[in-house]
Amino acid sequence: MILVRGLTKRFGQTTVLDGIDLEIADGERVVVIGPSGTGKSTLLRCLNFLDRPDAGTISVGDVTVDAARATRRQILALRRATSFVFQNYALFANKTAKQNIMEALVTVRGRPSEEAARQALDVLAETGLADKADSYPAALSGGQQQRVGIGRAMAIGADLMLFDEPTSALDPEWVGEVLDLMRRVAEQRQTMLIVTHEMQFAREIADRVLFMDGGRIVEAGPPRDVLDAPRDERLKRFLRRVT
């Protein structure tokens, strides 16, 4: 169970997140949509403390963090309970595909390296990249890099997986394979919070869609309500533009 209360983030004078309240049940797959610059990415980044929220509380699993008083230890605990898939993949450039996945297991979780290596190979097989285990990111296509990025986030076994526009930086030819992998992750009933512009994908896998505008969640509900029978005017306008 993920519980967010009053999450607020300001950059200078601009309020990017304006007191977000959000509950996500275990195994729920939530998609966030909305115009750019409305705080979707910031929401994800604040949940992982890549951006430090100014106020609010975040609970993931048994970790609860009060943003205003977060200690270093709490932040690490929160990050270890969540995993993050980046728009630009952000694979460790000095590590092979296998090592990218092992890194979190060995360095952060303290697993023995043989066990971690086995798990990394399993994950790579799941992502269809078993033959790329010893390739460095620079030698992989965008789609392959993002699949390793998702594999890295999967391997951690986090309570919550965060996807920040995982297909936006990809050439169109690679989008399909990344969405396929995300579908497989979703089928395992992994709790996911996904920012994306892929409306068809949202319709398929989301239990719930959130529409954000101006740092708030304006409308929320199952895809057939939010995407097919929108009530809010801004949401209607947004959907006309993207579909």
Next chain:
Amino acid sequence: MRPLDLDYMLGLVPVILGYVPLTLFMAAVAMVCALVLASLLAVERVIRVPGLDWLVMLFISFFRGTPLLVQLFLFYYGLPQVLSFLAQINGVTAAIMGLTLHFSAYMAEAIRAAITGVDRSQWEAAQSIGMTQGQMMRRIVLPQAGRIAAPTLVNYFIDMIKGTSLAFTLGVTEMMGATQKEASGSFLYFEAFLVVAILYWIIVETLNQGQKRLEIYLNKAYAR
């Protein structure tokens, strides 16, 4: 112009070669120590530990702002007069200390620049999986910064090898000191210093070849 005494020069080569190990030893030890110290200084400059920052800046400013020779004299002839536990310090140790401190100040700036050159997404990826600041630096940022800084650091290493010649002013008989002694015995200054110059040159050129291989090795992960 008198002809060069080639026989004397050839005879001098093995004599000076005998001191190459000491020269390389001083440079290698100082390089390792300087790398460690410079990395610490550079990381501090990037993350800015409150209360430590001004000290690090002062350190870097002093050791970049004063001549190496002055620093060596300060350590070897000066400091033991104020700090009695340094009274037994020998020339080799003082030279290694001086080279370490002097070059770590330069290298810290090179490494700092390289650290800031590592893509921001690499830091965020490390943070996102819950690495501590130390783990992130050691495992992700510094290795990538090392690759960026490598050519500059090799340059400093070359400077350092040549810098060991100043150790002769502290009474250390290394390549330069040995040559000086030989020359003052034979009075064939030109021949003697020409031989030692060529030997330094050969050492540095060998290193340049090594640098090319090092760069190929470091770029292995980044080849498309």
